[in-house]
Amino acid sequence: MSLSFNLLKKDGTARRGILNVRGIAIDTPVFMPVGTLATVKGLTSDQIADTTAKIILANTYHLALRPGPDTVQAMGGLHKFMNWNGAILTDSGGFQVFSLAHDCKITDQGAAFRSHLDGTLLDLSPEKAIAIQEKLGADIAMCLDVCPPFGCDLDQLKKAVDRTILWASRCRGSAKSPTQSVFGIVQGGTNLALREYCAKELIKLDFPGYALGGFSVGETPAQMVAVLGQSASFLPENKPRYLMGVGRPEDLLDGVYNGIDMFDCVMPSRNARNATGFSSFGKLRMRNSEHRRSEKPLEAGCNCYCCVHHTRAYVHHLFMAEEMLGATLLTIHNLNYYCRLMQGARDAIDLGQFESYRADCLARFDAET
Amino acid sequence: MSLSFNLLKKDGTARRGILNVRGIAIDTPVFMPVGTLATVKGLTSDQIADTTAKIILANTYHLALRPGPDTVQAMGGLHKFMNWNGAILTDSGGFQVFSLAHDCKITDQGAAFRSHLDGTLLDLSPEKAIAIQEKLGADIAMCLDVCPPFGCDLDQLKKAVDRTILWASRCRGSAKSPTQSVFGIVQGGTNLALREYCAKELIKLDFPGYALGGFSVGETPAQMVAVLGQSASFLPENKPRYLMGVGRPEDLLDGVYNGIDMFDCVMPSRNARNATGFSSFGKLRMRNSEHRRSEKPLEAGCNCYCCVHHTRAYVHHLFMAEEMLGATLLTIHNLNYYCRLMQGARDAIDLGQFESYRADCLARFDAET
Numbered sequence: 108m109s110l111s112f113n114l115l116k117k118d119g120t121a122r123r124g125i126l127n128v129r130g131i132a133i134d135t136p137v138f139m140p141v142g143t144l145a146t147v148k149g150l151t152s153d154q155i156a157d158t159t160a161k162i163i164l165a166n167t168y169h170l171a172l173r174p175g176p177d178t179v180q181a182m183g184g185l186h187k188f189m190n191w192n193g194a195i196l197t198d199s200g201g202f203q204v205f206s207l208a209h210d211c212k213i214t215d216q217g218a219a220f221r222s223h224l225d226g227t228l229l230d231l232s233p234e235k236a237i238a239i240q241e242k243l244g245a246d247i248a249m250c251l252d253v254c255p256p257f258g259c260d261l262d263q264l265k266k267a268v269d270r271t272i273l274w275a276s277r278c279r280g281s282a283k284s285p286t287q288s289v290f291g292i293v294q295g296g297t298n299l300a301l302r303e304y305c306a307k308e309l310i311k312l313d314f315p316g317y318a319l320g321g322f323s324v325g326e327t328p329a330q331m332v333a334v335l336g337q338s339a340s341f342l343p344e345n346k347p348r349y350l351m352g353v354g355r356p357e358d359l360l361d362g363v364y365n366g367i368d369m370f371d372c373v374m375p376s377r378n379a380r381n382a383t384g385f386s387s388f389g390k391l392r393m394r395n396s397e398h399r400r401s402e403k404p405l406e407a408g409c410n411c412y413c414c415v416h417h418t419r420a421y422v423h424h425l426f427m428a429e430e431m432l433g434a435t436l437l438t439i440h441n442l443n444y445y446c447r448l449m450q451g452a453r454d455a456i457d458l459g460q461f462e463s464y465r466a467d468c469l470a471r472f473d474a475e476t
Numbered sequence: 477m478s479l480s481f482n483l484l485k486k487d488g489t490a491r492r493g494i495l496n497v498r499g500i501a502i503d504t505p506v507f508m509p510v511g512t513l514a515t516v517k518g519l520t521s522d523q524i525a526d527t528t529a530k531i532i533l534a535n536t537y538h539l540a541l542r543p544g545p546d547t548v549q550a551m552g553g554l555h556k557f558m559n560w561n562g563a564i565l566t567d568s569g570g571f572q573v574f575s576l577a578h579d580c581k582i583t584d585q586g587a588a589f590r591s592h593l594d595g596t597l598l599d600l601s602p603e604k605a606i607a608i609q610e611k612l613g614a615d616i617a618m619c620l621d622v623c624p625p626f627g628c629d630l631d632q633l634k635k636a637v638d639r640t641i642l643w644a645s646r647c648r649g650s651a652k653s654p655t656q657s658v659f660g661i662v663q664g665g666t667n668l669a670l671r672e673y674c675a676k677e678l679i680k681l682d683f684p685g686y687a688l689g690g691f692s693v694g695e696t697p698a699q700m701v702a703v704l705g706q707s708a709s710f711l712p713e714n715k716p717r718y719l720m721g722v723g724r725p726e727d728l729l730d731g732v733y734n735g736i737d738m739f740d741c742v743m744p745s746r747n748a749r750n751a752t753g754f755s756s757f758g759k760l761r762m763r764n765s766e767h768r769r770s771e772k773p774l775e776a777g778c779n780c781y782c783c784v785h786h787t788r789a790y791v792h793h794l795f796m797a798e799e800m801l802g803a804t805l806l807t808i809h810n811l812n813y814y815c816r817l818m819q820g821a822r823d824a825i826d827l828g829q830f831e832s833y834r835a836d837c838l839a840r841f842d843a844e845t
Contacts, residue, residue: 146801174793181769182789190785400550416559420551424543431800432515
């Protein structure tokens with residue numbers, strides 16, 4: 108197995124570790140920028156690296172449709188295809204099948220659905236999800252799971268958990284790549300008994316890492332936080348814990364507080380394209396006229412390319428004129444900010460001061476927003 | 477005057493020179509990337525500099541609408557506003573008033589028209605065009621000229637030339653900036669007598685540089701080339717000559733051959749956004765399926781960021797998936813190619829081999845396209 112995890116320190120339940128992937132040492136807790144289609148939208152791979160990100164996420168569902176796993180494999184795998192020398196994690200495609208695809212039908216065998224692009228009938232089984240991810244060649248692959256909608260009835264939630272466990276076993280069994288590590292995904296919504304059951308069953312399969320799926324699917328942040336710590340506590344201490352698709356800066360702080368090591372979310376990049384910036388002092392609405400002649404950088408003290416070279420006035424102008432450079436610059440800043448937030452969390456855990464770091468961050472957000 | 481021009485060498489009528497602007501030595505003949513709204517679409521200023529461009533063009537009409545000259549001035553001028561340390565030339569806005577704006581009415585006083593964005597009634601006079609450009613703070617400003625449509629009758633062409641001369645005189649008289657040089661623009665369509673007359677009248681005003689306007693407005697390349705050499709010959713030897721808005725790589729070679737020193741065109745950047753690449757071997761249609769699994773760079777031997785780091789397959793994928801990085805990477809390559817084409821022209825003139833350089837370039841284009 109090419110992946111290892113060293114838990115260096117705990118500060119309360121917050122964890123400081125190092126995830127070693129293919130010779131790359133990734134300090135955790137860590138945020139992974141999303142590069143859905145083998146591109147973090149609008150950024151060159153050098154610009155991604157400049158955010159200090161060492162691991163990014165790509166989407167199996169999207170890449171399976173375009174350009175297709177065989178093409179990515181023929182081009183030498185995702186790293187070479189997109190010229191990214193850092194680590195890559197691919198999700199299994201399950202979440203997109205349920206949220207994006209049309210006419211989705213699920214059986215124990217797998218999911219049958221239609222492409223959201225052209226309606227082509229497709230299917231995804233646990234074995235196929237692993238086979239596709241092996242062709243994509245990411246360092247970390249995810250099991251195909253069943254992600255039920257928030258608020259579904261207990262019966263549906265149980266069925267999703269049982270099928271997730273069944274599929275995890277088949278994913279584990281079918282994985283053949285010596286260079287790819289497969290993580291299990293715990294489902295169970297906000298039901299702690301089901302979360303615990305699912306975690307225990309997955310732990311029997313001895314995955315090198317575990318994710319918490321099924322959060323950020325419609326529940327409130329408070330509903331997630333209420334069960335997050337216990338959900339994480341069901342997972343082995345010595346394995347990395349990944350909270351999928353979450354979230355806002357405050358959610359990341361909550362996640363770290365509750366013992367999560369890895370995060371991904373489209374928010375910093377997607378919101379950047381909609382002119383919303385993130386900073387230590389809260390959100391920035393870059394179309395707001397207050398920025399029209401502001402000589403300030405997006406965030407004082409930020410050393411990202413945008414903040415070092417450009418004023419708020421320029422970024423505002425780019426968005427008002429619908430210039431694509433606006434999205435690029437703001438994505439650079441937002442990802443830089445997310446990585447910086449995690450760097451701060453790591454430093455604080457090292458010093459045994461995570462709780463005050465979190466409180467300080469939250470107080471600053473509130474001061475501005 | 478902060479601008480000087482040294483004609484270093486002639487090879488036939490092709491010219492090799494150095495344009496000195498604000499301490500920046502710009503080797504000519506030179507191509508100027510277009511940064512309409514204070515941004516070369518999709519490129520950071522570092523990425524612009526990486527194309528080897530030392531001077532770019534911005535558009536007075538567009539910037540007058542958004543963010544407005546007062547805002548640019550308040551932000552320290554265009555260079556600071558867009559973080560571009562190279563030289564900047566602004567056109568006068570005349571071409572856009574005639575081609576983009578609505579309900580345009582021209583008198584000797586100036587042009588009255590409606591914004592193409594929101595229909596606001598606006599006006600532009602020679603004095604105002606200069607005042608706006610002084611606020612924008614470019615190193616080189618252009619006179620407001622009248623650019624008649626191709627194929628208009630002789631009377632309309634004469635009137636446009638007379639008004640262009642009248643306005644040039646008023647531009648010259650109203651220019652006050654010690655750090656901005658104003659170039660005159662020769663009109664006259666494909667009528668050589670009018671071109672000569674216009675040039676002679678403008679030369680009386682002793683501009684530090686002269687442009688040929690009114691080309692690439694609907695005439696065929698052959699119709700332009702038929703009069704280009706003579707049109708250029710009416711201009712002073714010791715002043716830079718700028719062919720506005722032209723054009724394709726072969727047009728640039730024709731221009732250099734006919735004694736032009738400066739060029740600008742949206743083609744390399746605009747076509748890049750439409751997935752068309754330029755190379756020494758002709759055009760590349762990046763959506764073409766032939767590139768789907770091509771491990772080749774866009775152009776063998778090109779050392780631009782795209783060619784060094786990415787395959788045609790990846791650029792193809794980005795365009796098929798409508799990912800904005802495709803436009804950025806292809807713009808980087810195309811501008812790099814245009815700058816490289818001009819570097820080759822300069823080197824060839826230095827060696828007294830421009831005619832064979834041009835013939836070789838044209839033969840290679842034809843081999844592929």
